[in-house]
Amino acid sequence: MPFDLSESSDADIRMSYQSIIQEGSLNWLLLSYGKVRFPALSVLRSPLETRRQWSAGLKLVAAGSQGLNELKEHVTSDEVHFAFVREHVDGENFLVIVAYIPDKISGLRRARALVTSRTVQSWFKAHQGILTISHMDRLNPSSVMAAVRSPSTGGRDSRSPSRTPPPAPVHSAAPTSPSPLVSRAFSSPPNTEKALPHAPYPSVDLVRRVQSDSPPVSRFLPPEERARRRQSMQRRAVIEEREAMRAEADRQAHIKAQKAEILRRSEEEDARRRASLEEELQRRNLTRAQREAEEREAEAERVRQKEEKRRHDAERRQAEQRRIEEWRAEEEHRVEELARQEALFQELAAERLKDASAEAVREKKEKVRAGTQVLMSGWVTMQAAPSLVWKRRYFQLTSTSMKLYKSEKDMSHPLEDLNLRNALSAVNEWYEGFEDLRAIPHSFGIVFRDGKESLSMYTDSDHEKYALMGFLLTYT
Template identity: 40%
Template sequence: MNTSPTHKRKGGFLSQVFTLRRRNKNMHLTPYVQDPAADATPPTPPPKDYNRAFTRRPFLGDEYINEKPLLFDLELSVTAQQVLPHPPAQPIPFLRQIPPRVPVKTHSPPTTPLTPEERARRRLAAQRKTQLEKEAMLREEHERQERRKREKEDQERREREEEEKRKAALQEELRAAALRKARMEREEREIEERQLHEIRERKQLEKERRLQHTKEVERWRAEQLQRAESQCSEKVEERRRSAEGRRVRIARLNEEVFSSKADKMVGWVSVQAPDMLAWKRRYYKFEMGHAESKMLLYGNPREVVKPLDVLPLDGRIDSLAEWYEGFEELEAIPHSFAVRFVDGVEWRMYADSAEEKDRLLVLLSEAAGIIL
């Protein structure tokens, strides 16, 4: 049975903490063993100790418990809550265990009560300690805030330096890109100007070459025209001389051809029919008659039974033409001429010699009844 008187607890947070610590220390004392025989009839104390039997020894912190809570305790808690970020305070569990019963020493010496000066001194010491703890916490919080501020400033400074480096690198890249672009544009402009200069020079050379070629062509044309005129005049003169000589020869051959000799009416000639591209060598024979005159062409003199071609001559020949009378392809063939018929058919012929040609022309003109 607990006979300790019940005390009304007053005071602040620190007083309760000190009380709990003191109670926890008393928990290690020797527990009280209840004896029913002894507890039934407690012994009667002597008269001189009656008033001291249940006298409790004063606790050193009772004066702090009974005193009014100090004002700085509330300020410290409020300041700590404002400065230090900490999780919400949890209520301190209040131990309601009954301490073990300690036998009261009947002959313990009396406790000397504290004087007001000692209580004031202890109160000031506690206030000083609390103030020092508060200042230490504020100083630590201030140092922490300063450290965080310095770290934040260092971080911002590093970020600014990195941003400045990045901007400087970007500006350097842009400047290098601008220089490369300007150099490329300058090189392209130089290449374009060089190409334009080469094109102008090439055009000038082409123009000069064309002018030179034009002059050479004009000079060549003038020379060709002059040569052609000279050749034409020479050819005209040659033709005139040839025509005069042929007339002389034809006049001489008229008497020989139309004499009584029959061998003057036959001979060899190469002909090209109008429907053929190849030249054929034929043996010819003229038949002169009052009804019809014709020219017979054979393959050889031994086969004169049936002619290969028969050219009617009486009134059928339009003219006998030389190569310069519209048959330029015969110019390269010596002793050649052409026979135009009235129906538009043209036969081309050439003889083995000029005399043979003149004799053949005399026979054709005489058989056709035309004048050379």
């Protein structure tokens, strides 16, 4: 199949394209812009020159054989890309051009992308449909099939199953730390030792404790032995009680000494803090005096600079006002010139359409007189009003309708048969209600009666455009 890359110097694009259409190892290729100067819009530039300059810099980004998922991995979300895809669905191959135009790009870049899309279509002539998307999640086998078969859908895939995230793993509960009450309950016991009263005889509790720790006195000992042992235990209890009183006195003395040391250190710290505060107060007073003097000097300097700035600002505003007035005059002149050129262009287009309409009426009468069923045939790319998808179709005009086919080789039955007799309301240029077609060469729109959605179209050449518009005007 012929392939014309006269506007591109990248031989890799040609090789990748041939591999895709000949069912070789590749099934997709991806194009994007290089670093080229962005052309300015001008009605003086011819449509062919605009198309060549706006498609300049297209480069092969990547190519692969793993299908749409691999293609999506190479697409940058904020850049315009064009792809040529061979998708195998239900035993049939589909060749589709994909134009990825993000929503967040500027209007000028969007216009450039639409013009470049027309150039890409002329390169990849084997395509069966065009899919224009703004989000890569819309690129799937269903949308590819819809771009070729369906007249109005953009190919959104609504059958993708939703994924349910796996349940979170269950962990065994970690042992919790005891509460503060429990911690205090099992902490070291408080010091419950109390100073024993000074008495010549031991207390009853101490005697009972010593007696409970001593082995029981046998009831069979003689009374003298039992009395001796009882006195021995009482003396030992007195000794233990005196030792306990001495230890308690030492502990209380140690606590008192510690409190005295803490009080002494606190007084010394307070004295040092007072001295430090006095030094800090003196330093701050000195610093405040120096700062006030510096502020007075700085205020005088600010006043001088403010006056100087006011003078410079006044001079700058005067110069800026002069530049704005000059720019406004130039802009008004440019707008008037553009309006004049656009009016001239519209006048020339109207004359050319009038001539084409007259020629179409004459040719239609001759073909009807000769009994020819097909009045005109050729290729056209069209878009229905609510759809974003452009479809390239081979058409045949008869005396009553416009039959649309997938290609000129497959004309067993039309994909769509548009009734034209007493159905067309108008055939308009882009400036007659089809502003979206301004950046697309050889484009026009047709308006139906009875509230039917209008169609946007463009042909491969300017001659084909006016010839088709002339024939369509015969149905209005």
